Amino acid sequence: MQVIESNKCHDGYWKRFKHQSTACQSEMTFSVFFPKGYAADVSINQFSLHDSNLSYPTLFWLSGLTCTDQNFVQKAHVEKAANQWNMLIVAPDTSPRDAGLAGEEDDYDFGTGAGFYLDATKQPWSEHYNMHRYVSEELYQLITQTLPVATEQMGIFGHSMGGHGALTIALKHPDKFKSVSAFAPICQPTQCDWGKKAFAGYLDDIADATMYDACALIEQGKRVSALLVDQGTEDNFYPDQLRTESLVEHCDKFNIPATIRMQPGYDHSYFFIATFIEEHIAFHAQQLGV
């Protein structure tokens, strides 16, 4: 785990790391925002690792198709809210890079930049494309073992494909992530083109797709204690790829306390995310008892 970039912002620091991933069998990159309270507590420029006297609430952000960790870092503007709540924010990449597989770079919605937060079972993808395991096990362990994280105060959120990742990982791992929210998530990927393509390409047995579909997981009895979702009405991918109404129906039917808001005039971009990100972080803070 090596620091490859560091930028001061709003008295905190963005630091970008690289490490060798077991789950993805490749070098992976992620970024962490250390709020100004952290910078005041420890010698941030020396990047001292786990100090047991410190304990910070931490959110994982999962990005959408085509993104690296940098879209969120540069465009979402979480710094002031992270400072306000004294939270760490961790932003991983969206797939392995340069795994060297045939066809990996051909499509924006499959392969590089499109890991879909699942564990592939089909060859040759299964050796590298294991973003579910990477995020929920390997990165989770790396972060909780090397940074001063309050493990009982961890949440997860994301955008589009990353919204799907946040919903499904929160539903599958409530022991690790205690709060969840999403921007324009892919709510029911088994029923949309993006999801069908990903599942057909990454999975040997298409029946496994229900392990990576928020609506299907809810039908299987998985639950979250609360949920906040924002969806822009001018989003080019709404409703066909995102199927927000299916999530509304599933939350209603299975009594999941969900606030799912339609936001008039907003599109699928980070301009939309930046508008509501502070409300999402406040929601996580409330859910986590910060």
Place this chain on the structure above:
Amino acid sequence: MQVIESNKCHDGYWKRFKHQSTACQSEMTFSVFFPKGYAADVSINQFSLHDSNLSYPTLFWLSGLTCTDQNFVQKAHVEKAANQWNMLIVAPDTSPRDAGLAGEEDDYDFGTGAGFYLDATKQPWSEHYNMHRYVSEELYQLITQTLPVATEQMGIFGHSMGGHGALTIALKHPDKFKSVSAFAPICQPTQCDWGKKAFAGYLDDIADATMYDACALIEQGKRVSALLVDQGTEDNFYPDQLRTESLVEHCDKFNIPATIRMQPGYDHSYFFIATFIEEHIAFHAQQLGV
């Protein structure tokens, strides 16, 4: 003047325009943020042009080497401050694009993305590379004639090469721009490598360079009524390319009321700009009597 992109953000709108430029003899692109008060006043989606009942304070932002209008639009996060003060913010490109000149794309600090906010006199650059005239005359007229701008409440600011542009254009055109600030500006380009290369390449007579050097303009008697500058101490280009101390000396010697702040730990990036942009916009609002 044609809208090519539109994104809602914080209840206002970023709109990106293209138009055929006379000064640059090419198609030019710029972006405008319309604050939420504007969106409430007029039918923003139809983009109705000049309405004489409305009048908005307006800032021009000039970007640095390698940038387009989009770096500022995506990374600076001016929306909340623009909403607070009900200001329009106009962000032009940094040079003509695709002028088709030999060598135009060879260097990051000359040609495309490096217009230096001057009017070239050397062939073949003089036909296209006239960003001083473009910003201070052509775009100024286009904006003031087509948008509901309060022409007595216009300011200018920028970053690095664009900080140099803001300082020199404010010094040369106090009738048009009544307030000025800068982030990590090139304060004395006649004395640094970036400036020397630009002036040698764009100008037939190197003596003309003093028309595009903030310190030289101050020596010539040009003045601004107030000035705010922020400079990060960890900026890779400080002090050699930026020469902040020369600006401090000139402001002291010639009694220009200037607040020039060294910001510990900050670098040359938009992370630095995003940290202090709201203070700059508040400074402009105060100077313009908003």
